[in-house]
Amino acid sequence: xxxxxxxxxxxxxxxxxxxxxxxxxxxxxxxxxxxxxxxxxxxxxxxxxxxxxxxxxxxxxxxxxxxxxxxxxxxxxxxxxxxxxxxxxxxx
Numbered sequence: 001x002x003x004x005x006x007x008x009x010x011x012x013x014x015x016x017x018x019x020x021x022x023x024x025x026x027x028x029x030x031x032x033x034x035x036x037x038x039x040x041x042x043x044x045x046x047x048x049x050x051x052x053x054x055x056x057x058x059x060x061x062x063x064x065x066x067x068x069x070x071x072x073x074x075x076x077x078x079x080x081x082x083x084x085x086x087x088x089x090x091x092x
Contacts, residue, residue, distance in 0.1 A: 025051040026066035
């Protein structure tokens with residue numbers, strides 16, 4: 001279901017604000033890449049995470065900024081938690 005939501009956002013069928021795109025993009029990064037690791041992630045690691053048509057560097061930078069603040073602090077795996085958060089944010 002999360003993949004369908006990302007597809008709908010990317011194709012413009014589900015409009016989102018910049019803030020929502022940045023937040024959902026940061027969750028997608030966390031889900032796919034895990035926690036930020038400066039030794040692993042390049043300075044432009046969000047470039048390949050497409051969240052919107054005409055995605056800007058500003059959006060990618062904000063996605064990375066948010067992603068870099070996340071730490072796993074619960075017993076559920078980070079991908080599971082992020083998918084639940086993604087669904088909740090897109091449903092509102």
